[in-house]
Amino acid sequence: xxxIGITTTIPVEILFAAGYKPIDLNNLFITxxxxxxxxxxxxxxxxxxxxxxxIKGMYGxxxxxxxxxxxxxxxxxxSDTEALNEVLEARGIATYPFAYPYQxxxxxxxxxxxxxxxxxxxxxxxxxxxxxxxNEVRSLAHEIDRLTWQENKATGFENHLYQINCSDFKGDIxxxxxxxxxxIAEIEVREPREKxxxxxxxxxxxxxxxxxxxVTDFSAAIVYNEVQREFAFPRFxxxxxxxxxxxxxxxxxxxxxxxxxxxxxxxxxxxxxxxHYTQAFCHREIEDIVMKDKLEVPTLTIRGDKSRELDSRMExxxxxxxxxxxDMKGGSL
Amino acid sequence: MKAxxxxxxxxxxxxxxxxxxxxxxKFKVSTMSFYRDYCKxxxxxxxxxxxxxxAEADVKISTGYGRNNTDLNEFxxxxxxxxxAYGAIYQTGLKNFILLDVGGQxxxxxxxxxxxxxxxxxxxxxxxxxxxxxxxxxxVLEVSLEExxxxxxxxxxxxxxxxxxxxxELIGKIAEGVEVERLCAGVNYSxxxxxKPLLTGFKGHKLVISGxxxxxxxxxxxLARDYDEVITLDYPQYNGAIGSCYFGRKVSN
Numbered sequence: 170x171x172x173i174g175i176t177t178t179i180p181v182e183i184l185f186a187a188g189y190k191p192i193d194l195n196n197l198f199i200t201x202x203x204x205x206x207x208x209x210x211x212x213x214x215x216x217x218x219x220x221x222x223x224i225k226g227m228y229g230x231x232x233x234x235x236x237x238x239x240x241x242x243x244x245x246x247x248s249d250t251e252a253l254n255e256v257l258e259a260r261g262i263a264t265y266p267f268a269y270p271y272q273x274x275x276x277x278x279x280x281x282x283x284x285x286x287x288x289x290x291x292x293x294x295x296x297x298x299x300x301x302x303x304n305e306v307r308s309l310a311h312e313i314d315r316l317t318w319q320e321n322k323a324t325g326f327e328n329h330l331y332q333i334n335c336s337d338f339k340g341d342i343x344x345x346x347x348x349x350x351x352x353i354a355e356i357e358v359r360e361p362r363e364k365x366x367x368x369x370x371x372x373x374x375x376x377x378x379x380x381x382x383x384v385t386d387f388s389a390a391i392v393y394n395e396v397q398r399e400f401a402f403p404r405f406x407x408x409x410x411x412x413x414x415x416x417x418x419x420x421x422x423x424x425x426x427x428x429x430x431x432x433x434x435x436x437x438x439x440x441x442x443x444x445h446y447t448q449a450f451c452h453r454e455i456e457d458i459v460m461k462d463k464l465e466v467p468t469l470t471i472r473g474d475k476s477r478e479l480d481s482r483m484e485x486x487x488x489x490x491x492x493x494x495x496d497m498k499g500g501s502l
Numbered sequence: 503m504k505a506x507x508x509x510x511x512x513x514x515x516x517x518x519x520x521x522x523x524x525x526x527x528k529f530k531v532s533t534m535s536f537y538r539d540y541c542k543x544x545x546x547x548x549x550x551x552x553x554x555x556x557a558e559a560d561v562k563i564s565t566g567y568g569r570n571n572t573d574l575n576e577f578x579x580x581x582x583x584x585x586x587a588y589g590a591i592y593q594t595g596l597k598n599f600i601l602l603d604v605g606g607q608x609x610x611x612x613x614x615x616x617x618x619x620x621x622x623x624x625x626x627x628x629x630x631x632x633x634x635x636x637x638x639x640x641x642v643l644e645v646s647l648e649e650x651x652x653x654x655x656x657x658x659x660x661x662x663x664x665x666x667x668x669x670x671e672l673i674g675k676i677a678e679g680v681e682v683e684r685l686c687a688g689v690n691y692s693x694x695x696x697x698k699p700l701l702t703g704f705k706g707h708k709l710v711i712s713g714x715x716x717x718x719x720x721x722x723x724x725l726a727r728d729y730d731e732v733i734t735l736d737y738p739q740y741n742g743a744i745g746s747c748y749f750g751r752k753v754s755n
Contacts, residue, residue, distance in 0.1 A: 442618075467616045489583055489619040496584075496753045497618070 170340075174231055174239040176253070177246045178336045178400045179267045180282055180415055182299040184240070185342065187289040193337040197234060198226035199376065199477070207233060208475055214256075221450050222376060222475045224249045231262055238263045245269025245421025247451070269421035279412045293411075300411050306342060309349035310335050310401040313356065318392040318438045321361040325370070325391030326381035327352070332397040333374055362390060366494055367439055369393035371431055371460070372446040372453060376473040380444070380487075383479055387491040393438050395431055396420055424456055428463050435466050442467045442494045444487075449474040467494060506559035507746030508549070508574065509585065510536070510566030513606035513633075516740050519556060520747035527556070528740050541574075548575045561750035565742050567608065580749055582742060587612055587619050589745030590710045593735045599708040600701065602725075603741065604715035606633040611700040623700045630665035631696035633714045638665065639689040642672055643682060647717075650686045654720035658688035668692065690720035697721075698728075707731065712741040 170190035175181070177195070184191045198207055207229025208222055216225045224247070231239060243251045243266045254264045267285055270277035286296060313331045317323040331349060338345045366389035370380075374397055381391055399420045408414035419427040435443070443466050447454040454472065461468050469490040471483055479487070509516040515536035519527040531540070531554075542548045551558065564577040565585035573579050590601045591614065601612040609631050613621035625631055640650045658680050662668040675685055693715075701709075707730040715721060716738035726732045735741055 461615065465616075467618045469618075469620050486619075486621055489581070489622060492581060492584055493587065493618045496749065499753060 171238070172236060172340070174227075174236040175337060176227060176239065176241045176250050178418075178420070179240055179242060180285060180296075180411060181337060182296050182303055182411060183282075183286050183289050183291055185303070185338075186291045186295040186299040189238075189289075190340040191240075191337040192236065192340055193334075194227040194230050194236070194239070195223055195374070196334065196337070196339075197236075198223070198230040199378075201230065201233075204477065205475070219450055221247070221249055221448055222473075223247075223373075223448060224253050228253060228256065231257060232260065236262065238265070240265045240267055242267050242269065242421075244271065269415075273416070273422045273426060275412055275416055278416045282412055282415060296411055300414065302342065303338065304402070304405045306338060306346045306349065307335055307401050307405060309346065309353060311403055312353055313349070314398060314401070314403070316353070316356050318367075321390070321392075322359045323356045324381065325368075325384070325394070326378065327356070328391070329370070329374065329378065329381060329394045329397050332394060332401040335401040365390045366441045366491060366498060367392050369395065369431070369435060369438065369440040369443045369466075370446065371395040371443055373448055373451070375446045375471075376448070376475070376477055377446075377471075377479045377483070379478050380446075380471070383484065383487060384444075384491065387488060388495065389491050391444070393434050393440060395427075395434070398434075399430075424459055428460070431464070435464070440466055441498050442469065442490070444468075445470045447472050467497075503561070503751060504557070504559040505747040505750035506551075506556060506562045507585075507743040507748075507750060508562075508564045508566075508577065509582075509740070509742030509746060510564065511605060511742070512567055512608065514739070515566075516743040517554065517556065518740050518743035518747050519559065520744070520751060523751065525737075525744065525747075528737065528743070530739070546573065546575045549577070563746035563750040565746050578750070580746060583610055583612055583619065583622055583624075585742045585745035585749065586610060586712060587614055587745065588748045589741035589743075590614070590712060590735065591617060592744055592748040593737070593741065594710055594733055596708065596710070596733075598706065599710050599733075600704045600706045600729075601710045601712065602697065602701065603713040604631070604633060604697065604711070605713040606637075608632060609697065609700060609713075611697075611704065613704045613706065621704060623703070625700060628663075628665075628696070630663065630668060631693065631700075635665050635668070635693060636689065636715065636718065638669065639672060642669055643676075643685055643689070645682065645686060650689060651718035651720055653683045653686035654690060654723045655687055656684050657691035658684045660688045660692040662692075663696075687720060690718060691724065693718075694721050694724040697725075701728075708733065710735065712738040714739050 173189040174194045175191050181191050208225045210229040211225035241250045241254050310332050313323050317328040368391045370391045404417050419430045457470050505520045507518045514530045516530045540550050540553050562577045564574045565580050565582050586603050597617040603610040609625040611623040640647050658675050662671050709729040710733045712735050716734045
């Protein structure tokens with residue numbers, strides 16, 4: 170199967186049905202031993218210091234891993250991807266733009282999904298069949314999510330990892346299914362965590378994935394990962410078509426829609442606080458203004474840049490926030 | 503329930519007693535005198551409450567600079583930044599604000615949102631943005647701290663980053679014959695200019711000032727230009743001790 174890079178979650182059913190092996194470039198970048206060199210490579214080629222580390226990392230990942238085709242999401246995710254496209258094209262890498270519609274309605278989604286499907290010349294039947302297959306695997310990721318918030322057995326990091334990988338199923342659906350099944354069996358037999366502060370993580374997945382472990386030093390656990398959960402399409406059962414499924418996906422659409430889903434989960438999962446992660450130089454940093462305003466639950470915003478590890482200032486802020494959140498929960502403040 | 507809060511500052515130790523959410527007693531002694539006259543050093547630091555003339559309290563909380571020297575026997579230690587946050591929440595009744603605490607030897611800027619710390623900046627390395635700077639400069643100018651703080655107009659330009667070099671710069675200005683009002687205003691303004699970068703990253707329109715520098719009228723005036731509202735606490739120097747009591751009353755039981 171020919172590899173094809175993707176810059177975020179897209180209707181991956183179409184790529185699988187067309188016989189491609191999708192590779193989420195974000196994951197390729199962030200899990201690489203020499204991830205920092207990918208960023209450096211991009212900066213040497215002229216990407217500004219004041220631009221997103223994910224964009225630079227994906228660029229480096231393409232070049233260093235011989236990716237010669239990329240599906241890039243130019244609307245609904247990050248407009249810098251549009252420029253990334255141009256540079257990739259100039260480097261001889263074929264790009265296939267995908268744009269989530271600004272209008273959040275079924276007709277608009279139907280149009281973009283069909284255009285994308287025709288680009289790869291696959292029939293709707295094949296796509297729907299693939300959707301059903303992928304949803305079987307997605308439901309295993311949902312089980313890990315449930316084991317996190319309801320049974321308090323899966324860790325925040327596991328919750329993050331096994332849902333985020335549903336963007337590309339690590340390029341191999343069967344193998345990923347097996348991996349999930351084994352993980353669930355391992356988690357199920359664990360003793361549940363003791364009562365702790367329950368945190369939600371919202372915003373793009375972190376550069377600094379050590380945050381999941383770090384909060385546990387303060388008797389806290391992340392039991393909700395907003396965007397990672399969306400990558401696993403938690404409400405697929407309510408969708409009767411691929412169009413409906415990608416319409417009911419919060420991440421690329423307006424904030425109001427995203428916030429409604431977050432609020433529902435804050436209540437359902439009984440969250441005590443929220444960590445909103447933003448990426449330096451990302452337009453979503455601006456959205457933080459509205460996020461904080463509209464969420465009643467205490468929210469701390471963490472801004473990551475190039476490092477995979479929390480810096481001492483982020484740690485200090487997290488410590489102070491969680492310390493007081495613990496007081497709030499334990500006492501009557 | 504009675505709560506006793508002690509804030510062990512770099513220059514003074516502040517003590518507050520709260521009963522039923524009211525402050526019933528407060529006083530301060532110099533840090534030197536506190537350790538010398540009111541503490542015994544046997545298996546940790548034991549505070550002689552009788553000597554301090556404080557009645558036994560139900561909860562005892564201490565805070566202050568550095569964890570080790572604030573670890574008093576029978577006291578629960580809390581983080582200093584948190585103590586100040588609680589103190590300001592209690593004293594203002596606000597849940598969303600920026601707290602600027604300028605003490606004798608350190609500065610804290612803290613963002614409070616929904617009653618929790620969400621951001622903080624500390625400066626404990628530069629004497630030129632602490633209360634001690636104002637004290638030194640007042641000495642050079644041979645004016646009291648109170649008088650120094652009244653001048654804000656037409657400040658003379660003092661550009662040094664460092665507290666020691668600022669002193670020589672100030673002496674140079676004295677020699678140029680600049681009038682004392684402008685010299686005082688210059689000292690206040692230079693202090694404000696050093697505080698400002700600590701605050702720039704924080705969002706919000708309400709600033710609460712605590713610590714001894716809250717008494718400086720000129721600096722309050724400069725800060726008032728940057729915010730919709732600048733609130734000076736009733737007991738700015740006791741804020742950490744008040745916050746300790748507040749924590750003790752609300753949380754530890």
